Amino acid sequence: GQNIDQPTEMTATEGAIVQINCTYQTSGFNGLFWYQQHAGEAPTFLSYNVLDGLEEKGRFSSFLSRSKGYSYLLLKELQMKDSASYLCAVRGINQAGTALIFGKGTTLSVSS
Amino acid sequence: DTAVSQTPKYLVTQMGNDKSIKCEQNLGHDTMYWYKQDSKKFLKIMFSYNNKELIINETVPNRFSPKSPDKAHLNLHINSLELGDSAVYFCASSPGLAGGRRTGELFFGEGSRLTVL
Numbered sequence: 388g389q390n391i392d393q394p395t396e397m398t399a400t401e402g403a404i405v406q407i408n409c410t411y412q413t414s415g416f417n418g419l420f421w422y423q424q425h426a427g428e429a430p431t432f433l434s435y436n437v438l439d440g441l442e443e444k445g446r447f448s449s450f451l452s453r454s455k456g457y458s459y460l461l462l463k464e465l466q467m468k469d470s471a472s473y474l475c476a477v478r479g480i481n482q483a484g485t486a487l488i489f490g491k492g493t494t495l496s497v498s499s
Numbered sequence: 500d501t502a503v504s505q506t507p508k509y510l511v512t513q514m515g516n517d518k519s520i521k522c523e524q525n526l527g528h529d530t531m532y533w534y535k536q537d538s539k540k541f542l543k544i545m546f547s548y549n550n551k552e553l554i555i556n557e558t559v560p561n562r563f564s565p566k567s568p569d570k571a572h573l574n575l576h577i578n579s580l581e582l583g584d585s586a587v588y589f590c591a592s593s594p595g596l597a598g599g600r601r602t603g604e605l606f607f608g609e610g611s612r613l614t615v616l
Contacts, residue, residue: 432604474542486547492542
């Protein structure tokens with residue numbers, strides 16, 4: 388089976404740093420993705436990890452440990468516009484082909 | 500020149516009716532998907548087509564029938580709508596598995612919000 392866990396909600400203040408964790412158990416592994424989804428909008432791609440380590444892209448970084456089945460998304464210098472849901476997703480190597488299996492998302496609220 | 504476009508964006512209908520949602524992508528991708536996002540925001544795969552061939556059908560009731568006339572289009576027809584079908588349906592596409600560091604990245608349409616009364 389496939390299971391992806393992430394916290395339901397997190398809160399933080401402007402300018403702070405927040406880390407959103409994701410653990411996964413999947414049938415095979417071929418990449419982990421983070422997506423951002425603002426209320427009423429479509430998910431948009433943030434980051435992709437397939438090898439262990441840290442990928443940095445501006446204020447956002449994503450880390451992967453395949454042996455631990457663990458990833459995190461790090462958001463620095465938080466802004467109000469970062470209030471959104473953050474979705475962890477895994478692509479397996481099985482009959483699911485290229486489909487991404489999503490966690491239930493973490494709703495991040497950034498306050499001033 | 501929207502990359503993945505779905506119509507309609509909003510759909511309100513009565514239980515028992517039949518409705519369709521259309522999706523088109525102009526990215527030249529080989530694979531298209533339908534995802535359902537429920538009221539708790541959980542995004543769940545329903546179907547996937549690769550070059551017009553069905554490759555994923557995730558325990559979806561057979562009232563839901565996808566159709567892919569060509570690799571740029573994937574439509575979703577729903578028969579005998581039920582209250583539990585109310586959700587946002589997202590179409591998405593992705594390039595093929597061969598090559599590309601970001602292979603598998605999904606590009607989503609804006610979603611179609613279906614409300615069944």
